[in-house]
Amino acid sequence: MQIIKQNLVTPLSDQAMLTSYIIDNSPEIDEDRTRPAIVICPGGGFNIVSAREGEPIALQMLARGFQAFVLNYSLAPARFPTQLLELAEAVKTIRQHANEWHVNPDQIVAAGFSAGGHIAAGLGTLWHSELFEEYGYNAADIKPNGLLLGYSVLTAGKYAHRGSMVNLLGDDFKDEKKRAFQSLEDHVDEKTPKAFMWTTFTDQAVPMENTLLFAEALRRHNVDFELHIFPTGSHGLSLGSEESQKKDNPANVQPEVQVWPDLFATWVKNQI
Numbered sequence: 001m002q003i004i005k006q007n008l009v010t011p012l013s014d015q016a017m018l019t020s021y022i023i024d025n026s027p028e029i030d031e032d033r034t035r036p037a038i039v040i041c042p043g044g045g046f047n048i049v050s051a052r053e054g055e056p057i058a059l060q061m062l063a064r065g066f067q068a069f070v071l072n073y074s075l076a077p078a079r080f081p082t083q084l085l086e087l088a089e090a091v092k093t094i095r096q097h098a099n100e101w102h103v104n105p106d107q108i109v110a111a112g113f114s115a116g117g118h119i120a121a122g123l124g125t126l127w128h129s130e131l132f133e134e135y136g137y138n139a140a141d142i143k144p145n146g147l148l149l150g151y152s153v154l155t156a157g158k159y160a161h162r163g164s165m166v167n168l169l170g171d172d173f174k175d176e177k178k179r180a181f182q183s184l185e186d187h188v189d190e191k192t193p194k195a196f197m198w199t200t201f202t203d204q205a206v207p208m209e210n211t212l213l214f215a216e217a218l219r220r221h222n223v224d225f226e227l228h229i230f231p232t233g234s235h236g237l238s239l240g241s242e243e244s245q246k247k248d249n250p251a252n253v254q255p256e257v258q259v260w261p262d263l264f265a266t267w268v269k270n271q272i
Contacts, residue, residue, distance in 0.1 A: 001062075008071075008089045011135045016086040017072040018093065021058050022101050023065075034098075036107035036268055038148065039069040039090050043114025043236065046076050046083070046167035050236070052252075053113040053150075056244040057261075064265040067103050069094060073119065076167035080182070083168075084122045085135055088142040091123070095141060107272050110144035114206060114236060115164045117152020118184065120144070121214065124195070125187035146272045147195040148264055151203055151235055152210060156182035159209040188217035195225040196267045198260050200233035226267050230257045 004020040018039075025031045038061050042053035049072050058068035071090050073083040091108055098105040112120030124147045126132065128139045153161045156179050165173055165182060172178040180186075195218060199211045208229055218225045233254040238244035240257035 006093075008086055008093065010082075010085040010089050012082045012085055013074050013078060015074055016089070018090050019055075019058075019070045019072070020101065021062055021068040021070075023062060023067060025102055034102050034104040035065055035067050036109065036272065037067045037069065037094050037101075037103045038109045038111050039071055039087070039094060041071050041073060041083075041087060041110070041112040041116030041119045043112070043116045043153075044075075045115050045161070045164045047163075048075065049073065050113075050238075052236070052238045052244045052246060053116065056239055057111075057113075060239060060261045061265075064261060066265075066268075067101055073116075077170060079170045079172065080168050081122075081131060083119050084126070084131075085137075087119050087123050088127070088132060088137055091144060092137070092141040107145055107268070109146040109148055109268065109272065111148035111150075112152055113150040113238065115153050115161070115168075117149045118154060118164065118168070118182070120147055121149055121152060121154055121184045125184050125189070125192050128191050129187075144193050146193050146268065147197075149195060149197045149211065149214070150260070151199045151206055151237070152197070152214075153206055154184050154210040154214045156180060159207045159213070161206045161210075183213075185213040185217040188214065188221055188223065190221050190223065192218065192221065192223050194223060194271050196264050197225060198228040198230065198257070198263075200230045200237070200254075200257065202232055203235045205235035224271060226263070226271075228260065228263065230254070233257055
């Protein structure tokens, strides 16, 4: 296995770091094997990039046959669309290195947790828009083939996570039109990729309505999705296990959500 760290350069930033976890092929097994890829955007309210939602999840994805990538994106005071371009650059980079990294270029999943889900879903809904054309990106290079959204920040309306929106927009948060643009359910169309989503009924930080609004929009546009709402669990569960537990926080261990990586892997195999 290889672990590769590289800086990503976009028209708006040069500080994002992509960490790649690459499973090597073996002639004893299948030297021509290609694998699905997952690029993970951890959460943190655009104030931090949570380590709990990065490498621990990447390692679980490796164990399930994925090539895994973790994006350490720019934080406040970097503003929208800085982080979105960084994820686009990550997907473009993975696709450009598909042969070298044994990736199926038609099986690249953009994944995000909490605020990171806003980045992943932003790329999923806007990859073919003028926003990326303005910065010189080709839609075919940056298109994700699927989305994984865990307890994600997705709307800027009634159920918005205010702190994430303030950090993402800065002074533009006061602009009603610019704030409303961040309600990603309003950008879903028939070109939005299929999605696997999960959250919990008891999440008080990012209410499950974020996920439900996005799911309703996918349904209206006839885009397939799989959705799991677990009955119990605080925000920021990551794997819901001791492996990703925040120090001295037993609430991060939630046995019933620990099934989601297997459910997701099965979904990718059958749907992407």
